[in-house]
Amino acid sequence: MTTGTTDGGELAAVQAALAAEHAAVYGYGVVGGRIGAGRRAEAQSAYDAHRARRDALSRTVRDLGGKPRAAAAGYELPFPVPDATAAAHLAAELEDRLAAVYADLVRACAGARRKEAAGALREAAVRSVRWRGGGVAFPGLVERAAAPAPSGSAGASSGAL
Template identity: 70%
Template structure:
């Protein structure tokens, strides 16, 4: 693997790790507002994102990188005041995670690419379950008109007017 390909793969892994940090945070919010009937699904997704976060941390280290740290907090794309908003947030989290895994599929090779494709599929399935809708090609930029996983592709702008540090949510200080 060339140094350029390794750098691209590491950058995509870091973006996926940042998205997983944000998803873990977001599911903490979801869990506080979700209905009892969907609490098991929310907990399962939360646990899955924690496991993915931990695996990506190891992979970044394996490539010689320093894993991106989680932010202390993240700005949510909309207020989450009830169970319906919690369900919308869960779907949004999964759609955003799918976007960065789509980028990782493009950047990775071999087993890492296979794992990224499986993670993309899982995020797309969860997004469809939460929203009741699906898209033909989850995670692709064409559906939003933006580069999926690119800095600033969150659909929300941070209060400072700078690009967000995470592709899944805007960190707050």
């Protein structure tokens, strides 16, 4: 187990969180284009939060002596998003994936970075519940056997959400 020192494990975990936030910003762009008017403000708020986290993680990577990973030109969506229902499902999926990445970051860091990662994990779990309408027992620990297989893909192909 990583002890939270500024070794390659911590930098790798921060880079992974940065990559996940890049994907979330892209994904929320899709969500915002398909979500109904009643949830548009919620989508905008999540989009803004993920942009802020992305920017903070870029600074953290530099503080750790690394070069922040750039966002991909586009990302492959896990399933088609033709309507508001699918957009809400995508938002929940994005938050679930972020929770998993932040759980890894909590394990890799110590001190203030661990506290920040735990806060990001909590926020992702709360947003997931809001989008899905229900929660999971341990946010960030994906139950792969219960996860539905994607029914197809849509979008650009430089990265995966």
